Amino acid sequence: MCIITVLLILISLMDGRRANELRKIKCKPSVLSQADGSAYIEQGNTKCLAAVYGPRETRQKAQLIHNKANINVEISLAPFSMPQERKKRSKSDRRLLEIASAVKQTFEPIIMTNLFARSQIDIYLQILQFDGGTIQICINAATLALIDAGIPMQEYVCACSAGCHENHTLLDLNNAEEMADTPELTVALLPMSGKLTLLQMDSRLHVDKLEPVMNLAALGCKEIYQTLDETVREYVKDLFQKSSPY
Amino acid sequence: MVDRRRIQGPEVSVAPIIIKSADKRTCLKDEHSRRRDGRNLEDICPIFLKTGLISQANGSAFIEIRRTKIACGVYGPRQTKIPSFSGKGNLNVEIKFAPFSCQKRRQPYRDAQEKDLSQLVIEALVPSIRLDLLPKSTIDIYITVLENDGTASCLAAAITCASVAVADAGIEMLDLVPASSASYIGGEIYMDSDLAEEQHETGYLILSYMPSLKEVTHILQSGDVDLALTTQAFEQCTDACSKIYSVMINSLLLPIRDTQ
Amino acid sequence: MAPVLISALEADYILKGIDDNLRADGRGRLDYREVILETGLITQAHGSARCRLGEGTDVLVGVKVDIGTVDIDGTEEEVATVKAKRGRVVCNVECSPIASQQFAGRGADDINNELTQMMSRVLNGPQGGLNLEKLCIIPGKACWIVYIDALVLDYAGNIVDTMFMTTRAALFNTQVPKAIIHDLGDGEVEFDLSEDVEEWERIEGWEHVPISVTLNKIGSRHIVDATPLEELTTEAKLHVMVNRNGKICGIQKSGSGSIEHSLLSEMVQVHIFVI
Helix, strand or coil: CCHHHHHHHCCECCCCCECCCCCCEEEEECCCCCCCEEEEEEECCEEEEEEEEEEEECCCHHHCCCCCCEEEEEEEECCCCCCCCCCCCCCCCHHHHHHHHHHHHHHCCCECHHHCCCEEEEEEEEEEECCCCHHHHHHHHHHHHHHHHCCCECCCCEEEEEEEECCEEEECCCHHHHHCCCCEEEEEEECCCCEEEEEEEECCCCHHHHHHHHHHHHHHHHHHHHHHHHHHHHHHHHHHHHHCCC | CCCCCCCCCCCCCCCCCCCCCHHHCCCCECCCCEECCCCECCCCCCEEEEECCCCCCCEEEEEEECCEEEEEEEEEEEECCCCCCCCCCEEEEEEEECCCCCCCCCCCCCCHHHHHHHHHHHHHHHHHECHHHCCCEEEEEEEEEEECCCHHHHHHHHHHHHHHHHHHCCCCECCCCCEEEEEEECCEEEECCCHHHHCCCCEEEEEEEECCCCEEEEEEEEEEECHHHHHHHHHHHHHHHHHHHHHHHHHHHHHHHHHC | CCCCCCCHHHHHHHHHHHHCCCCCCCCCCCCCCCEEEEECCCCCCCEEEEEEECCCCEEEEEEEEEEEECCCCCCCHHHHHHHCCCCEEEEEEEECCCCCHHHCCCCCHHHHHHHHHHHHHHHCCHHHCCCHHHHEEECCCEEEEEEEEEEEEECCCCHHHHHHHHHHHHHHHCEEECEEEEEEECCEEEEEECCCCCCEEECCCHHHCCEEEEEEEECCEEEECCCHHHHHHCCEEEEEEECCCCCEEEEEEECCCCEEHHHHHHHHHHHHHHC
16 A cells, blocks of 8 residues: 555545645735736645736737637746756646646636727736646636736636545645546636536546535635635735825 | 667766876967967967858858858848837847857757857847838848857857948948957967867957947956956957958958959 | 837936936936845755845746766867766746746747856856866766756846846755765766755855846946836946956846947946945
8 A cells, every 4th residue: 555545544635634624825916016917826835926917909910809808828837846857848838738728718708808809818827836736726826816907807716626535535636646646626616606617637536426526626616715805805905005195 | 870779788878087197288388378370379360251252142251260161141121021119120140050060060950059149149230230220121141150160259250250241231330340259268368269279268258349439349258257357358359359350341342442 | 017118208317317326216326126035935946046126026046956967078088077077057047928928928038048048158167156076976977967947037127137146046045965975896886865855965166156247338327237117228238247256257248239448347347346
């Protein structure tokens, strides 16, 4: 029995969490000077920076959509971000392109793109350190950056992953747990209406397990929503105090 | 190509460490401080410079210094395809080392070093060319290094050659840009060093300078050097540039004299 | 978004201000912005540092060390002998699109290449300061390769200076695992990496790594630590790399303008003063 299995059976994850516990989240909106909106988010050891530019006139004619805004997502991975040896990834790396398109599809129905015809919104994501859960952190960071940029959205989008290992459902997998062949389900949820905008799973999971895993992921999403919402409210309050003269 | 399936070498191989006796160390200068080719430390090499070798280009030049051979063609000014909002013209430089130009074979496509050198040549030439008279136009300069005898002196020769080619194309300029190089070896300054000397250098200086305006268009120095030595190398390079300048003017005047 | 063009009036305002030794943010000509330096942020890297200039420019440098084979590229035997006993430094600079819209897509390729080459020119060679011989594990066979990756996260002028400052800090922060060498006899040597995380070595010579000072020539004056607007007014830039002994480790001009002969010598002198 491998060491991970032993740990999992003890229902205490490798970093000392319980099975239904999220990793520690740290987030901060408005961290960059040049972008229209930006955010920094840390979930455990995964760290991500997001920047939003726009909405503005489309640069390339081919990307122009005449009745709504086009959303453009680009993800880059720092060469020193992986736990293994240094690896330089080009921007056209297939894995990154796939994540970028997942993020794009998640936000397309949520952002009110019909308000900005013939324009484009750019979301740039920079992963500084990688420890599992790339898609979820990208979506959470993008949500915060979009809010910071003041782009109208229907509501928050929060993403969280959950997995299943030997009958135990686990929340928010880190890299080591992902590597141990745990089936992982990533869910992006609109916490207020309870709708799903993204559902992604690789490897197989028994159909009986699907529901508990999905419920757990949804719970995680709601918890992340609380954290994000608190951060935003705190930040706005702070801004308000700074801008009022007294 | 060796068939690896048949000849199975050991998995790990170690390159032999060649131990050489100290007295066999290559001497870069003799007791009269003359270099291997008979020059003094502060002397530069004779230069062969000729314009108008490439008939298809608007302007062209060929330079030969020792074994360094560089051909340069200038095309344009032509209309910029996608003009950006700017009142100035564009300068586009591409340096290419021929695959056979160095001791190790160069790849036929442009590598990172060539792109960087191209950028350096642009920065050296732009101040001398009246790009403000050519809005919405592009000048293309293609430099091919046929043989490389020391990278620093090669870059200096490329700048000199490109500047003459631009003048040959009849593009308005403020001045010609001669460039010269110096190597720091053992606390001394070797002007215009060759490949063998370059292997022993602790640093180098490349200077391009417009003599009639007394302005430096580009400077690049690398190495751990004192300020005093840098200043000295700087003065020597300025002098060398003035010498190269007269060669450049002669090469431009020669074809005109011939037609007369 | 960082401005790409500057109006003639605004350029004139900056120019006149610099003549009077007063800049838009209240600094004099030779004043730096506040420097905030942090080390050890990225746990996955062997060393890391992040540096911010004021509230703007932000550069993150991660250093990873890896075992590789020695690079015997020198054609002369003499040079090869020296190289066989040395480790290597590989530099890479990336401007992230989050720093500025200009860096999106392929937009950053040129500047990435320019900065990467500049950094490798300074750090490879005797002026780099690092003791490369200490990075060699088994001569002629294995050595440490130090990968230095700089990531520009936010752009508000003066990337080059920030980049070199951060690199120096990241190299100070770098922990190279200890290699234990076993002699198997017959000249055969093998090595293991120490299992103990606490056992590590600092890269020797980090304190000699040069830093850069960029002087921007605006009109007939020069300033340090330019903001993006000031950079647009700049005719020519001069980067001078200096180490702690006050020795010059590199000079490079960039930008489209030219520098008067006399001014150049003066600018180089100023560097020593600033540092």
